[in-house]
Amino acid sequence: xxxxxxxxxxxxxxxxxxxxxxxxxxxxxxxxxxxxxxxxxxxxxxxxxxxxxxxxxxxxxxxxxxxxxxxxxxxxxxxxxxxxxxxxxxxxxxxxxxxxxxxxxxxxxxxxxxxxx
Amino acid sequence: xxxxxxxxxxxxxxxxxxxxxxxxxxxxxxxxxxxxxxxxxxxxxxxxxxxxxxxxxxxxxxxxxxxxxxxxxxxxxxxxxxxxxxxxxxxxxxxxxxxxxxxxxxxxxxx
Numbered sequence: 001x002x003x004x005x006x007x008x009x010x011x012x013x014x015x016x017x018x019x020x021x022x023x024x025x026x027x028x029x030x031x032x033x034x035x036x037x038x039x040x041x042x043x044x045x046x047x048x049x050x051x052x053x054x055x056x057x058x059x060x061x062x063x064x065x066x067x068x069x070x071x072x073x074x075x076x077x078x079x080x081x082x083x084x085x086x087x088x089x090x091x092x093x094x095x096x097x098x099x100x101x102x103x104x105x106x107x108x109x110x111x112x113x114x115x116x117x
Numbered sequence: 118x119x120x121x122x123x124x125x126x127x128x129x130x131x132x133x134x135x136x137x138x139x140x141x142x143x144x145x146x147x148x149x150x151x152x153x154x155x156x157x158x159x160x161x162x163x164x165x166x167x168x169x170x171x172x173x174x175x176x177x178x179x180x181x182x183x184x185x186x187x188x189x190x191x192x193x194x195x196x197x198x199x200x201x202x203x204x205x206x207x208x209x210x211x212x213x214x215x216x217x218x219x220x221x222x223x224x225x226x227x228x
Contacts, residue, residue: 110158110159
């Protein structure tokens with residue numbers, strides 16, 4: 001198993017550009033989520049999904065869109081990049097979700113370091 | 118706002134000593150988890166404790182949970198230089214699927 005993979009590892013954007021951060025997992029996990037981590041801080045939840053076709057907002061959803069058309073993939077779209085979105089982005093997956101009731105251990109990808117100029 | 122807050126923010130100890138870090142949270146939870154993050158890398162799950170458990174062990178790790186005080190502690194015994202990392206607690210609020218992370222404790226173990 002590759003676990004949770006994220007691409008790209010690094011990205012530089014100009015203000016106003018759009019892009020998609022890719023996240024994929026091969027563990028058949030129902031739950032997937034996106035976080036951002038700013039220097040010296042913990043992770044803040046952007047969006048999450050409890051199964052294919054179901055997504056919901058986290059703590060800091062503004063400026064980001066997600067969709068979940070398959071169990072494996074959970075892309076994060078930046079609609080119009082702003083310098084405030086400079087951060088490290090982590091994707092995670094967990095085996096609990098639809099019908100699973102409680103949440104469970106999360107498995108994290110290696111992160112995407114995004115700089116917006 | 119952060120659900121979990123770790124204390125202390127930073128901790129520096131000698132190799133072989135024990136390291137204790139604490140986490141406080143605000144709402145009822147299903148479980149509490151501790152993660153480790155080495156500099157610039159993804160988080161690695163260490164241990165999960167459910168709301169009906171009070172203590173859990175895994176190798177050199179000991180986690181306690183006090184739901185009445187809404188707090189947890191992580192003890193690393195006989196620390197090693199390789200334990201140098203940031204440690205985060207994460208909670209999932211009862212009735213939601215949202216994980217909320219604390220701000221972390223930066224642990225430095227000196228050889």
